[in-house]
Amino acid sequence: MKALSSSRTIDVKGRQSRVTLRPPVEPMLAQAVESVPGPGVAGELAFERKFDGYRVLLFTPAGPGGVLLLQTRRGALIQDRFPDLVAAADKLPDGVVLDGELVVWDTKAGQLSFEGLQRRTAARGRRSTRALAASLPAFFIAFDILQQDGSELIDYPYRQRRLRLEALFALHRLTSPWTLCPMTSDLIKAQQWLESWTEISGVEGIVVKAVNQPYRPGHRGWYKLRRRNTTEAIIGAITGTLTRPQLLLLGRRDVSGHLRSIGRTAPLRAELARLVGGNVNAAEAGHPWEGRRFASAWGSRDVLDVTLVRPELVAEISADTAVDQGGVFRHPVRFKRLRLDVTAEEVPLFSTGPSTATG
CATH class of the missing domain: 3.30.470.30 (DNA ligase/mRNA capping enzyme)
Structure with a gap:
């Protein structure tokens, strides 16, 4: 232009x-x-x-x-x-x-x-x-x-x-x-x-x-x-390697229990990548995102090379208020820490949208 x-x-x-x-x-x-x-x-x-x-x-x-x-x-x-x-x-x-x-x-x-x-x-x-x-x-x-x-x-x-x-x-x-x-x-x-x-x-x-x-x-x-709010999401996939993830692809379960994609993180800092890499595990057959393609950015046609992981780890994230229906984040969120004290079942549901973390 x-x-x-x-x-x-x-x-x-x-x-x-x-x-x-x-x-x-x-x-x-x-x-x-x-x-x-x-x-x-x-x-x-x-x-x-x-x-x-x-x-x-x-x-x-x-x-x-x-x-x-x-x-x-x-x-x-x-x-x-x-x-x-x-x-x-x-x-x-x-x-x-x-x-x-x-x-x-x-x-x-x-x-x-x-x-x-x-x-x-x-x-x-x-x-x-x-x-x-x-x-x-x-x-x-x-x-x-x-x-x-x-x-x-x-x-x-x-x-x-x-x-x-x-x-x-x-x-x-x-x-x-x-x-x-x-x-x-x-x-x-x-x-x-x-x-x-x-x-x-x-x-x-x-x-x-x-x-x-x-x-x-x-x-x-x-x-x-x-403005940024702190909330939680399930880690469903990563880019990079299992030992050194680069991005986290996040999800939340809907009322039927299906894991719905809600966005991705910005690139992880080295110390946070090591932390996630020490806890994340490769997915077994039957992952709900099998065969799915993920865009590299909101509205982009470029596709990420992802590795599916067991949807059991919970990430605490910081996100701005640009959120679509169901809590889909249009901008990359920031990964703050793993919530090893929180189970995937305790993460807010997809249908409720984002909520402020209380723990």
Whole structure:
């Protein structure tokens, strides 16, 4: 993908009079951290809520007759899957490019739904997309503005871009489905968001940004903190060798006793690999995962080379709040320790989703 795509108009004196960003534009990214970086590292900071959706850049047309464009992080255009957002585009001014998170609301469950977002993104055909829009309406949560009135703003510091974004929402009285991402410069309030708001489905943490920082496409210049919960799972398979596992593939039993896959760990540190290797045993015939293939990452087609093990060891893990139905973790979890004092029968069931460990 191009880092930046634009069309520039130059007047007779050679001065730049208009700049128009066009997709694909590579978004600025965030790196995962365990704690808020100090002011000496990043300068004065701003904190935004992190929602569990799809990263999307929004382009409004430069003039009459144009159409709203929605570009994913990978550069795909998906506005045809979201006719409800396209229909609401008349509320937005022309020549604007916004960066934000695309989410959907499950009207039956009364909460944000990542599974619903997947369904809407995969939908094909006008009838299907309109039917889903009724039960799973989409919302765009804007957290940055990259262009206004046809002029690029990426070189402006975050503080100025945020002020322009807030003024845009106020001036045009933007309401649903357009939403302004909550932001604060108060560290205590941000910590409260991390602790309390992540209890809400669809909110998974905070993003930290330096207020004097320009927008740098493709650069991991922001920081993201996800709330992490401690829970337990059964080790059903590994990569690497039995004496030195690299990854653990985890499962939980459903109400029928069948072992269901719920995700995998990040690569194990050497001392933890030795610990697991000293306790894990190769599976016997009849393992519930025989013949199953495991993707190397959520949404990937690459397959892991795994060794099945006896589903009897319990792992204590630390996981973020990006969890699908039944407790399937979309991101790799962190292995903390073996729970040799806990049996596989004591692990939370697949149908109940993740739970905080108490032991």
